[in-house]
Amino acid sequence: MSVIDEGLRANQEYAKAFQLGHLPMPPGRKLAIVACMDARLTVEQVLGLKTGDAHIIRNAGGIATDDAIRSLIISHYLLGTQEFMIINHTDCGMLTFKDDELKAQLQQSTHTTASEPAAFHSFTDIEKNVREQIQKVKSHPWIPGGIPVRGFIYDVRSGKLNEVI
């Protein structure tokens, strides 16, 4: 059985016991998070969130890409979130390669070029990366200045979330 089929089987059990069908669309805690997709970072558990509490936007690196910012704008204006968090983490895969090298490797192995993605957003300094994402979100003309945008590094060894000040 494939992992997807295993997931479908697990979903049958999930749906049998499901009791969250009453939840409204806007996040109950009015929180939106941009976090890395790392499999060790279970954002809901790390922050004590429940289904319906927050928008969690995930990608490789927890990067404030155009698409993450698109989601934050929709999250705030259409669904009422009032605080934004950026979450990166220790031992991130984005520290293990360079954009140019990966691009060259892909071009070589596929024998073709591609215009998208324009960047993979690899980085060498987690704190600096978090600061850059905060800055990117805060400086966007459609993100209201009054929204707190705070950044954090999750420690995959200790489970602790440390704020980047």
Ligand SMILES: [Zn+2]
């Ligand atoms: Zn990561």
